[in-house]
Amino acid sequence: MSKKILVIDDNEAVRKSFILALEPTGYKVDVAESGEKGIEKVRNTRYDLIYLDLKMPGLDGIETLREIRKIDKDVAVYIITAYHDIFLDKIKNATADGLVFEIFRKPIYSDRIVSITKGVLDGTTEHKYH
Amino acid sequence: MKNKGYNRSSTGHESQIEPAPIILIVEDDEGLNQLINKNLQRAGFFTESVLNASDAIARAAEDRDMIMLLDYALADITCREVIETLTERRRMVPFIIMTGRGDEKTAVEMMKLGARDYIVKDQDFIGILPRVVKRVAGELDKEKRLFMAEEALRQSDARYRELFDAMKSGVVVLDSVDDGKDFVFKEFNRGGENIEKVKREDVIGMSVTEIFPGAKEFGIFDVFQRVWRTGKPEFFPAAIYKDRRNPGSWRENYVYKLPSGEIVAVYNDITERKLAEEKVEKAYKDLKETHARLMESQAQLIQSEKLRTAGMMAAGIAHELNNPLMGIINFAQYCLKHTSGDDRRHPILQDIEQETKKCIDIVQGLLTLSHMKQEGEKTYTNGSCATVIDRALKLLAYRIDMEDVTVTFHIEGEIPEIWMETSEIQQVCLNLLSNSLDALKDSGRKKIDIGIRRSVEFVEITIADTGCGISPENMQKIFDPFFTTKPVGQGTGLGLSVSRSIIEEHGGNISCESEPDIETRFKVLLPIKRKGEGI
Ligand SMILES: Nc1ncnc2c1ncn2[C@@H]1O[C@H](COP(=O)(O)OP(=O)(O)OP(=O)(O)O)[C@@H](O)[C@H]1O
Ligand SMILES: [Mg+2]
Numbered sequence: 001m002s003k004k005i006l007v008i009d010d011n012e013a014v015r016k017s018f019i020l021a022l023e024p025t026g027y028k029v030d031v032a033e034s035g036e037k038g039i040e041k042v043r044n045t046r047y048d049l050i051y052l053d054l055k056m057p058g059l060d061g062i063e064t065l066r067e068i069r070k071i072d073k074d075v076a077v078y079i080i081t082a083y084h085d086i087f088l089d090k091i092k093n094a095t096a097d098g099l100v101f102e103i104f105r106k107p108i109y110s111d112r113i114v115s116i117t118k119g120v121l122d123g124t125t126e127h128k129y130h
Numbered sequence: 131m132k133n134k135g136y137n138r139s140s141t142g143h144e145s146q147i148e149p150a151p152i153i154l155i156v157e158d159d160e161g162l163n164q165l166i167n168k169n170l171q172r173a174g175f176f177t178e179s180v181l182n183a184s185d186a187i188a189r190a191a192e193d194r195d196m197i198m199l200l201d202y203a204l205a206d207i208t209c210r211e212v213i214e215t216l217t218e219r220r221r222m223v224p225f226i227i228m229t230g231r232g233d234e235k236t237a238v239e240m241m242k243l244g245a246r247d248y249i250v251k252d253q254d255f256i257g258i259l260p261r262v263v264k265r266v267a268g269e270l271d272k273e274k275r276l277f278m279a280e281e282a283l284r285q286s287d288a289r290y291r292e293l294f295d296a297m298k299s300g301v302v303v304l305d306s307v308d309d310g311k312d313f314v315f316k317e318f319n320r321g322g323e324n325i326e327k328v329k330r331e332d333v334i335g336m337s338v339t340e341i342f343p344g345a346k347e348f349g350i351f352d353v354f355q356r357v358w359r360t361g362k363p364e365f366f367p368a369a370i371y372k373d374r375r376n377p378g379s380w381r382e383n384y385v386y387k388l389p390s391g392e393i394v395a396v397y398n399d400i401t402e403r404k405l406a407e408e409k410v411e412k413a414y415k416d417l418k419e420t421h422a423r424l425m426e427s428q429a430q431l432i433q434s435e436k437l438r439t440a441g442m443m444a445a446g447i448a449h450e451l452n453n454p455l456m457g458i459i460n461f462a463q464y465c466l467k468h469t470s471g472d473d474r475r476h477p478i479l480q481d482i483e484q485e486t487k488k489c490i491d492i493v494q495g496l497l498t499l500s501h502m503k504q505e506g507e508k509t510y511t512n513g514s515c516a517t518v519i520d521r522a523l524k525l526l527a528y529r530i531d532m533e534d535v536t537v538t539f540h541i542e543g544e545i546p547e548i549w550m551e552t553s554e555i556q557q558v559c560l561n562l563l564s565n566s567l568d569a570l571k572d573s574g575r576k577k578i579d580i581g582i583r584r585s586v587e588f589v590e591i592t593i594a595d596t597g598c599g600i601s602p603e604n605m606q607k608i609f610d611p612f613f614t615t616k617p618v619g620q621g622t623g624l625g626l627s628v629s630r631s632i633i634e635e636h637g638g639n640i641s642c643e644s645e646p647d648i649e650t651r652f653k654v655l656l657p658i659k660r661k662g663e664g665i
Contacts, residue, residue: 013457020464055449082452107456107490110463 003121004045007031008038008064009053009080014106018051021110022117035059039067047075049120052101054081062090069099076120077101080108151267152196155179156186156212157228158205165256166199173260175267183207187215190223197246197266199259202229202236213243224270226262228255246270295320297396304338304393310358312337316392325399326376344373353385354393361387368400380404429611429624430631448493455493459486491524512547513555515582515589515656522559523580529567535576542583549660554632558640561625562593562652568616569597569650588638588655599646608642 005027007018015031022029030045032038036058042050050068054061061079068077079091079101094101104116153175157163163179170177178196180186183206190198190212200209209227216223227240227248240248246266249255294301300322304313318333326333328341338345338354345351348371353364363386372378379401386394462482469476523530523537530537548555563578570576573596581592600608607613609630614623626640633640637657644650 009453011453011457013461014453017456017460021460023464024467082449106452107459110460110467113460 002026002028003048004028004030005049005051005117005121006038006041006045006047007051008033008035008056008061009051010034010056011053014053014080017108017110018113021113025114025117027117027121035061035064035067038064039071042068042071042075046072049117050075050077052077052079054079060090062094065094065099065101066097078104078116078120080104080106082106150176150195151224151270152176152178152194153199153263154186154189154196154223155199156183156204156209157199157201158182159201162251166259169256170199170260170263173264175260175263183209183212186212190216191219191221196223197263197270198223198225199263200225200227202227202231202240202248210239210243224266226266297321298324298398300325300395300397300399302395302397303388304354304395306358306391306393307337310355312339313354313358313393314338315341325397342371342373344371344376348372348381350381350383350385350395353383354395357385357387358391358393363387368404425611426627426631429627432622432624451489451493455486455490459483459490462486488524491521494521510549510551510660513550513552514547515545515555515591516541518550518552518556519559519580519582519591522556522563525560526563526567530578533567533570533576535567535570535578537578537580539580540582542581545582545584545589546658548589548636548656548658550636550656551632555636555656558629558632558654559591559593561629562654565625565652566593566595566597566650568621569595569599571597573597573647584658585655587658589658591654591656592651593654594649594651596647597650599648599650600642600644601646605642605644609640 005018005022007015007029009015009018009031010033012033015033019029019031030041030047032041035056038050038052039059041047052061052064052068056064059067061081065077065079068075077100081103082105091103108116153170155163155166155170155177157166157179158181160181163181167177167179178189180189183204186198186200190196200212202209204212213225222244224246225244227236227245228251229236229240229248230251237248246269247262249259249262294317297319298321301317301319302315302322303317305316306313314335314337315333318330320330322328322333323330326341333341338351342348342350348369350366350371353366356362357364363384366383366385368380368382370378371381379399380403381397382400383395383397385396388394462479466476466479466483469479519539523539529535566578570578575596577596579592579594581590581594583590604613604615609626610623611627612623613627614621616623630640633654633656639655640652642650642652
């Protein structure tokens with residue numbers, strides 16, 4: 001059974017970037033254009049890796065993460081953001097509350113998307129050195 | 131029995147002469163008394179006659195200027211008793227004794243009693259009497275004048291002494307010893323005592339080098355010697371005097387030579403004045419510094435306000451651009467992957483990828499800039515100077531291109547990362563590069579050379595241009611807030627002052643050298659060790 005990835009981002013170009021970049025890997029990639037829709041998907045499917053945008057209309061990334069953790073506390077979550085300063089406090093709080101996640105800076109190029117993903121899903125430790 | 135027939139025997143030039151003394155004739159032989167009287171009057175004396183001792187005492191007791199012509203052998207009491215009685219009454223009347231006995235013993239006795247003279251009553255004594263009286267009167271007059279002169283001298287002495295002592299200044303009179311090798315104190319006034327906290331009597335007779343061991347070092351000793359040699363007065367301006375007794379005080383001396391050959395030093399302790407002056411000076415300096423700091427922080431405020439507005443816009447735009455740029459680069463990379471290397475489109479796709487990366491870098495630069503923080507929320511990280519300069523260059527790439535400037539950038543050897551607020555250092559580089567571009571506007575040769583190298587514990591960034599340069603008189607002002615040579619609207623004069631405060635905050639240093647039209651070089655030194663980290 002192939003591993004499943006969920007990309008939650010309100011920007012279509014970003015969602016497509018992930019789909020295109022991960023196409024050759026054979027992983028199954030789902031996308032959601034909002035936090036709410038993403039949570040819905042997590043409720044129905046078990047994902048191995050979630051890419052999550054921070055700044056989104058409706059639920060933002062951190063709020064979405066809190067909901068996701070209530071459903072699945074093990075799934076690897078990678079927050080990808082261009083500009084996380086305004087979320088700094090929220091991120092700190094989330095860390096303090098024991099929510100586990102990683103942060104990557106946008107934009108991310110194809111090869112990087114692939115290497116991070118493979119690192120997480122196939123157990124290589126590449127992501128530790130970002 | 132007064133007679134006014136006396137002519138003053140004065141020589142005329144002394145207008146203040148006392149009235150001539152009355153000659154009190156004390157002789158109990160009435161006939162002789164009259165004879166003497168007549169004779170003396172004839173000689174020009176005021177005379178009075180008494181016939182017995184008690185009358186004589188009564189008269190003599192009057193406070194008048196008189197000479198007693200006293201008979202030795204009076205009937206009632208002896209002439210000795212007359213004198214003693216008067217002495218008891220503290221009345222010293224000069225007297226001449228007339229005696230019938232011409233023996234030595236009487237003479238000695240009388241002189242012991244205080245007689246001015248004595249005269250023996252022989253047959254021609256009446257004749258010589260006026261001469262004797264005149265001589266005694268003359269002597270008395272001389273004595274009196276001498277006394278008055280002495281008195282006047284004493285008074286003037288006392289007056290000057292008073293003046294001398296009442297002066298707040300120290301006044302010292304010195305005499306040379308050993309041909310000017312040293313000087314001893316002849317006088318030392320109360321002003322001096324107060325200033326030096328020494329007693330006059332401990333100083334008089336001592337030498338300058340004993341009392342003021344610091345005098346040579348202080349320089350006043352040379353002045354003493356010079357004044358002593360040349361006789362020319364000298365002013366020795368304010369300087370600090372020090373010795374083991376005196377931890378240091380400000381003195382001001384005026385030294386001159388007296389006709390007697392002695393040296394006088396009049397001096398003042400102006401320590402208090404100096405301290406007050408110093409206080410004022412320091413207060414003024416503090417004020418100036420505070421003012422400069424105020425200007426600087428105001429400048430920073432304006433600059434950071436400008437930047438904040440620009441930064442907020444930039445951040446918004448950059449954020450909006452980030453997502454589409456991520457899309458573009460990934461789409462291009464996808465296409466690249468699915469296009470064979472032979473395909474004509476392959477290199478075009480590569481171009482798209484490259485150009486997009488450039489866009490991404492510019493956006494990153496803008497984002498970094500917009501992160502300029504307020505004090506306290508600065509985020510220091512380890513960063514690479516080369517990266518920072520790269521970003522700054524990218525932000526200026528358009529201008530560099532349009533204005534046809536050649537930029538060279540060389541990195542010498544291994545450059546360690548530096549603990550810095552990246553956005554601020556980038557701001558500095560932007561400021562310096564913008565200044566260079568401005569300076570190159572009208573230059574024939576348009577070159578900017580950027581270098582990074584390690585210099586011991588620092589990373590050294592140099593930005594050199596071939597532009598118009600900075601004149602020596604402007605050189606000292608370029609780091610001042612609001613100093614600009616650029617037209618209104620084109621320069622606020624803040625770039626360098628803000629840059630300097632940023633660099634200094636990083637524990638670094640910024641400097642400039644300029645040879646107009648040849649090379650203007652700014653040098654920035656940034657410490658490799660972060661602030662507070664040991665060496
Ligand atoms: N590379 C340079 N070559 C020649 N002159 C320079 C150079 N750099 C600075 N200056 C001089 O120093 C002045 C002050 O520079 P500064 O960057 O502080 O202000 P500005 O460039 O005039 O204005 P602002 O940077 O605020 O827009 C400039 O006006 C210019 O006269
Ligand atoms: Mg400038």
